[in-house]
Amino acid sequence: MKIQKPRVLVIDDDISILDCVRLSLKNEKDYTVTTMHDPEQALEMIYEGGISTVISDVKMGKLSGLDILKAVREYDDRIPVVLITGSSDEEVMRKSIHLGVYEFLKKPFEISDLIVTVRQALEAHQLRVQNSKYKDKLKTLVLERTAELMETKAKLERSYLNTIHVMVNAMEVNDTYTLGHSERVTAISVGLGKVMDFSLEDLREIRIGALLHDLGKIGVMSNVLNKEQSLTDSEYDIIKRHPIAGAKIVDPMGLPKTVSKIILQHHEWYNGEGYPYGLKGEDIHLFARIVSVADSFDAMTSKRKYRSNLDYGRAAQEIYRNRGQQFDPEIGRIFYENRQQVLSVLTNKIALDDLLEEAY
Numbered sequence: 001m002k003i004q005k006p007r008v009l010v011i012d013d014d015i016s017i018l019d020c021v022r023l024s025l026k027n028e029k030d031y032t033v034t035t036m037h038d039p040e041q042a043l044e045m046i047y048e049g050g051i052s053t054v055i056s057d058v059k060m061g062k063l064s065g066l067d068i069l070k071a072v073r074e075y076d077d078r079i080p081v082v083l084i085t086g087s088s089d090e091e092v093m094r095k096s097i098h099l100g101v102y103e104f105l106k107k108p109f110e111i112s113d114l115i116v117t118v119r120q121a122l123e124a125h126q127l128r129v130q131n132s133k134y135k136d137k138l139k140t141l142v143l144e145r146t147a148e149l150m151e152t153k154a155k156l157e158r159s160y161l162n163t164i165h166v167m168v169n170a171m172e173v174n175d176t177y178t179l180g181h182s183e184r185v186t187a188i189s190v191g192l193g194k195v196m197d198f199s200l201e202d203l204r205e206i207r208i209g210a211l212l213h214d215l216g217k218i219g220v221m222s223n224v225l226n227k228e229q230s231l232t233d234s235e236y237d238i239i240k241r242h243p244i245a246g247a248k249i250v251d252p253m254g255l256p257k258t259v260s261k262i263i264l265q266h267h268e269w270y271n272g273e274g275y276p277y278g279l280k281g282e283d284i285h286l287f288a289r290i291v292s293v294a295d296s297f298d299a300m301t302s303k304r305k306y307r308s309n310l311d312y313g314r315a316a317q318e319i320y321r322n323r324g325q326q327f328d329p330e331i332g333r334i335f336y337e338n339r340q341q342v343l344s345v346l347t348n349k350i351a352l353d354d355l356l357e358e359a360y
């Protein structure tokens with residue numbers, strides 16, 4: 001492959017200077033020299049590409065050396081521009097330094113100065129090109145690594161969500177009447193969070209918290225969970241411990257703090273009559289107030305041996321009616337007004353998958 005030599009473009013409207021420069025550089029073997037007396041045509045040549053250094057006079061008819069410098073810097077700031085100046089061009093020199101001129105050649109200049117300046121400018125150009133290639137490579141590398149990391153993070157999240165599903169299934173096996181309850185509560189909670197315009201990160205936390213909200217029941221004997229008669233006070237006390245038990249299980253897992261809050265507070269009531277701590281109003285975490293609505297709605301609409309279930313419409317009315325008592329009034333209202341959208345995922349498996357996929 002033939003290696004193209006660097007090209008130096010010299011611009012001056014004075015043909016005699018151009019001839020002088022060409023003659024001075026004619027023995028230079030490492031680069032080629034092109035001379036142009038029309039600055040506009042010279043600029044067109046620069047825009048065609050392949051120029052490594054520009055040497056330009058300052059005072060020329062249509063375009064000045066400063067115009068050329070500005071245009072070259074905007075086009076490709078790796079190309080060094082050398083300006084040929086007179087002794088009275090101080091203002092021009094000040095402006096061109098500001099614009100990023102590479103070097104000045106003061107008239108009358110020595111041939112040796114011209115040769116050294118051109119060689120240095122070409123070296124600078126080569127370095128700048130190498131540097132920008134290196135930076136581009138680095139940028140691509142960073143982008144690739146970031147994509148790989150994101151992929152690994154997504155894989156890890158999927159894997160630990162799968163583990164969570166296994167834990168939830170293990171818990172629900174214990175309780176015949178709540179099979180699928182955690183999945184439905186998750187779908188309703190995420191649907192509600194979506195209607196409330198929560199961020200993807202928030203939806204992700206709601207999702208995990210809702211899935212695990214009853215995890216503490218894993219420690220409650222199945223004969224208590226499945227009892228057909230009404231519970232004794234002590235049995236009810238055992239059940240009431242499941243939020244604290246659940247939070248204790250997840251605390252060492254390094255999950256977001258909100259997950260533990262959801263588990264711990266999903267049976268708290270807005271008016272302070274819930275358990276385990278009797279927290280009130282906004283002392284209950286917002287996500288727990290959302291899961292509380294979803295949890296109660298699913299409980300009301302699920303069949304139990306000891307009672308019949310409510311249809312969706314009646315259950316939604318119950319939520320609305322209990323605003324300010326059991327439920328956060330605002331969340332109860334939003335749930336009621338958007339119930340069709342929020343609940344559509346329960347009857348549409350694909351929509352549910354999409355919703356949960358988004359909340360990954």
Ligand SMILES: [Fe+2]
Binds near residue numbers: 213214242266
């Ligand atoms: Fe619960």
